[in-house]
Amino acid sequence: MEKLLEVKNLEVSFQTYGGEVQAVRGVSFHLNKGETLAIVGESGSGKSVTSQTIMRLIPTPPGKIKSGQIIFNGEDLVKKTDKEMEQIRGKEIGMIFQDPMTSLNPTMKVGHQIMEVLIKHQKMSKSAAKERAIELLRLVGIPMPEKRVNQYPHEFSGGMRQRAMIAVALASNPKLLIADEPTTALDVTIQAQILELMKDLQKKTGTSIIFITHDLGVVANVADRVAVMYAGKIVEMGTVDEIFYDPRHPYTWGLLASMPSLDSDDQTELAAIPGSPPDLTNPPKGDAFAPRNPYAMKIDFEMEPPMFKVSDTHYAATWLLHPDAPKVEPPEAVKKRLRKLSSNYEKPVVVKESE
Amino acid sequence: MAEKQKLIEIKNLKQYFNVGKGNVIKAVDGLTFDIYKGETLGLVGESGCGKSTTGRTIIGLYKATEGEVLFNGVNVHAKKSAKELKTLKRKMQMIFQDPYASLNPRMTVADIIAEGIDIHGLAKTREERMQRVYELLETVGLNREHANRYPHEFSGGQRQRIGIARALAVEPEFIIADEPISALDVSIQAQVVNLMKKLQREKGLTYLFIAHDLSMVKYISDRIGVMYFGKMVELADADELYRNPIHPYTKALLSAIPLPDPETERTRQRIVYDRSQHNYKEGEELQFREITPGHFVLCSEAEYEKYKTMYT
Numbered sequence: 001m002e003k004l005l006e007v008k009n010l011e012v013s014f015q016t017y018g019g020e021v022q023a024v025r026g027v028s029f030h031l032n033k034g035e036t037l038a039i040v041g042e043s044g045s046g047k048s049v050t051s052q053t054i055m056r057l058i059p060t061p062p063g064k065i066k067s068g069q070i071i072f073n074g075e076d077l078v079k080k081t082d083k084e085m086e087q088i089r090g091k092e093i094g095m096i097f098q099d100p101m102t103s104l105n106p107t108m109k110v111g112h113q114i115m116e117v118l119i120k121h122q123k124m125s126k127s128a129a130k131e132r133a134i135e136l137l138r139l140v141g142i143p144m145p146e147k148r149v150n151q152y153p154h155e156f157s158g159g160m161r162q163r164a165m166i167a168v169a170l171a172s173n174p175k176l177l178i179a180d181e182p183t184t185a186l187d188v189t190i191q192a193q194i195l196e197l198m199k200d201l202q203k204k205t206g207t208s209i210i211f212i213t214h215d216l217g218v219v220a221n222v223a224d225r226v227a228v229m230y231a232g233k234i235v236e237m238g239t240v241d242e243i244f245y246d247p248r249h250p251y252t253w254g255l256l257a258s259m260p261s262l263d264s265d266d267q268t269e270l271a272a273i274p275g276s277p278p279d280l281t282n283p284p285k286g287d288a289f290a291p292r293n294p295y296a297m298k299i300d301f302e303m304e305p306p307m308f309k310v311s312d313t314h315y316a317a318t319w320l321l322h323p324d325a326p327k328v329e330p331p332e333a334v335k336k337r338l339r340k341l342s343s344n345y346e347k348p349v350v351v352k353e354s355e
Numbered sequence: 356m357a358e359k360q361k362l363i364e365i366k367n368l369k370q371y372f373n374v375g376k377g378n379v380i381k382a383v384d385g386l387t388f389d390i391y392k393g394e395t396l397g398l399v400g401e402s403g404c405g406k407s408t409t410g411r412t413i414i415g416l417y418k419a420t421e422g423e424v425l426f427n428g429v430n431v432h433a434k435k436s437a438k439e440l441k442t443l444k445r446k447m448q449m450i451f452q453d454p455y456a457s458l459n460p461r462m463t464v465a466d467i468i469a470e471g472i473d474i475h476g477l478a479k480t481r482e483e484r485m486q487r488v489y490e491l492l493e494t495v496g497l498n499r500e501h502a503n504r505y506p507h508e509f510s511g512g513q514r515q516r517i518g519i520a521r522a523l524a525v526e527p528e529f530i531i532a533d534e535p536i537s538a539l540d541v542s543i544q545a546q547v548v549n550l551m552k553k554l555q556r557e558k559g560l561t562y563l564f565i566a567h568d569l570s571m572v573k574y575i576s577d578r579i580g581v582m583y584f585g586k587m588v589e590l591a592d593a594d595e596l597y598r599n600p601i602h603p604y605t606k607a608l609l610s611a612i613p614l615p616d617p618e619t620e621r622t623r624q625r626i627v628y629d630r631s632q633h634n635y636k637e638g639e640e641l642q643f644r645e646i647t648p649g650h651f652v653l654c655s656e657a658e659y660e661k662y663k664t665m666y667t
């Protein structure tokens with residue numbers, strides 16, 4: 001499989017009155033061509049900052065890329081000038097935001113916004129661009145696109161605006177599409193339509209997708225692989241089956257257990273994760289999740305766990321995977337999901353720094 | 356629920372908005388249902404189908420265009436003395452979707468929570484007032500040190516707890532929660548839902564729970580009503596609704612819920628609803644009819660006969 005994107009040890013901070021917010025604290029992952037990686041995690045864990053950094057959209061200052069590389073198509077985006085980035089954004093990398101009204105221009109007809117991209121990046125003629133814009137609107141499921149192309153964003157319903165934004169993002173045939181909570185504000189029926197649409201387009205165009213969401217149902221639906229973030233780090237990463245059927249990190253357990261399941265009639269309490277996420281101006285020593293982790297051991301409060309490899313594709317940063325750690329039982333709701341995966345190693349192995 | 360006592364009775368409730376040029380939006384278009392004391396009634400349906408408007412009209416924020424709402428037998432929208440109105444307002448409270456926008460940023464948490472206590476004169480002295488605030492903070496899982504802070508110092512889940520404490524301050528019997536957890540993190544959602552359930556057990560509260568997360572609605576609700584374009588198309592016990600949905604819109608809605616299980620998702624078959632699929636004849640009358648005990652569906656006479664044979 002060919003890698004389209006490789007993020008290596010990325011660190012991003014913001015200077016604020018209260019001090020330096022360490023929003024992303026050493027994130028590494030890769031994305032293959034045609035693949036969908038879902039990023040899930042607590043609010044404030046750095047999902048949006050990570051993806052905005054890839055697009056080089058974080059405001060600097062107060063933001064700063066402190067270290068790391070973002071290798072896209074063989075080139076390091078961290079080193080690109082703003083001008084070079086402008087060429088890459090919108091052409092090679094498209095982005096869909098949570099709130100369509102913030103990224104669609106309210107004073108410009110929807111069709112023109114799509115045409116602008118086509119004329120600028122694909123060097124199309126005006127009439128060709130208009131035709132393609134109509135085609136794109138039809139593709140994203142907007143009824144009567146010939147008419148809609150001449151309307152303004154406020155004349156669209158919420159779900160239609162979201163789809164229009166997807167059409168803008170797709171106009172340039174990007175190699176990478178970053179979708180930050182693209183369906184969170186939508187109804188399940190429209191959400192389902194949009195997810196189907198994205199998968200369909202991916203099949204046709206081979207686009208790679210980074211999909212940020214906090215809905216684990218959506219993750220199960222769209223993802224090939226999943227990265228779980230907590231306090232600025234990836235704490236677990238694996239194929240979608242590994243994360244849902246064989247999760248290893250207690251934060252992932254907490255996430256999975258706090259969701260009600262549709263088929264259970266049981267009225268037991270949901271297993272909420274107690275407390276709130278840590279302050280990133282002053283991240284705790286050791287494992288940042290330890291204060292909220294019922295499985296925390298003494299070492300969790302003192303030393304950060306290394307990354308352990310459970311299979312070729314499955315990583316988790318928790319001391320529970322250390323050979324000397326006591327065997328613990330995950331929460332009931334998680335135990336019900338567990339399956340034996342044949343791809344697992346006999347024993348987890350520590351990942352060396354250089355890997 | 357052994358004895359089913361009606362707390363709220365909604366009869367043919369309509370709420371139309373006049374949006375100019377003779378255009379009328381029928382946001383709520385003839386709802387009839389009851390809410391029993393101590394139960395949680397979930398309300399679901401697509402964006403714009405009228406869920407919030409229903410809640411706001413029930414609580415009296417809007418005057419109904421037609422129909423009536425009875426609270427403990429008292430008509431919410433009928434003319435009342437100032438005193439009666441105040442009592443009614445106290446007994447029905449609302450929790451809002453956005454924990455950021457619904458708290459005044461310039462007020463301390465104590466003043467936000469105590470606003471209702473002050474309006475209704477529920478505390479005789481300053482000490483008693485603060486005592487109540489401390490109790491309420493503890494009830495919702497915060498502590499007294501939080502009383503003198505401002506909303507922006509809290510996380511989303513904590514702010515939603517402050518909103519709940521504010522609603523509880525006036526000792527309501529009925530709470531309308533309009534998407535109370537939609538803006539929160541999954542792990543924090545569970546905290547708030549557990550808290551709401553606990554308060555219900557302890558205080559015998561009745562909830563109307565509006566949401567678009569269908570798995571959470573099923574978890575918290577005793578019964579669920581499904582709305583579509585201002586009308587209720589189906590109403591049943593929560594488990595019954597998910598097990599035996601009858602109205603094609605409900606089936607479509609349920610078939611679209613993504614479940615946290617990759618295998619189910621890979622084989623998902625989504626049902627699409629199209630209003631025209633009913634093939635209603637000119638003048639055919641739609642009514643909310645009981646198909647099996649406690650399970651109501653909006654349907655024509657012909658559909659009723661069909662559903663009856665299919666589901667009983």
Ligand SMILES: Nc1ncnc2c1ncn2[C@@H]1O[C@H](COP(=O)(O)OP(=O)(O)OP(=O)(O)O)[C@@H](O)[C@H]1O
Binds near residue numbers: 022023041046047
């Ligand atoms: N412009 C900024 N200035 C200061 N801090 C910022 C800025 N942008 C983000 N942060 C901080 O960086 C951290 C990570 O934020 P980020 O938006 O990436 O979270 P997230 O995982 O996307 O959360 P959510 O699920 O709520 O969208 C947070 O602590 C946030 O407060």
Ligand SMILES: Nc1ncnc2c1ncn2[C@@H]1O[C@H](COP(=O)(O)OP(=O)(O)OP(=O)(O)O)[C@@H](O)[C@H]1O
Binds near residue numbers: 381400404407408409
């Ligand atoms: N004050 C108002 N004036 C005019 N139209 C309104 C008003 N309030 C609501 N509407 C309209 O009434 C309909 C129902 O709106 P409502 O807010 O009740 O929907 P909802 O089911 O709560 O949707 P959501 O899930 O998006 O919150 C919509 O078409 C809306 O645009």
Ligand SMILES: [Mg+2]
Binds near residue numbers: 047048049180
């Ligand atoms: Mg975000």
Ligand SMILES: [Mg+2]
Binds near residue numbers: 406408
């Ligand atoms: Mg609403």
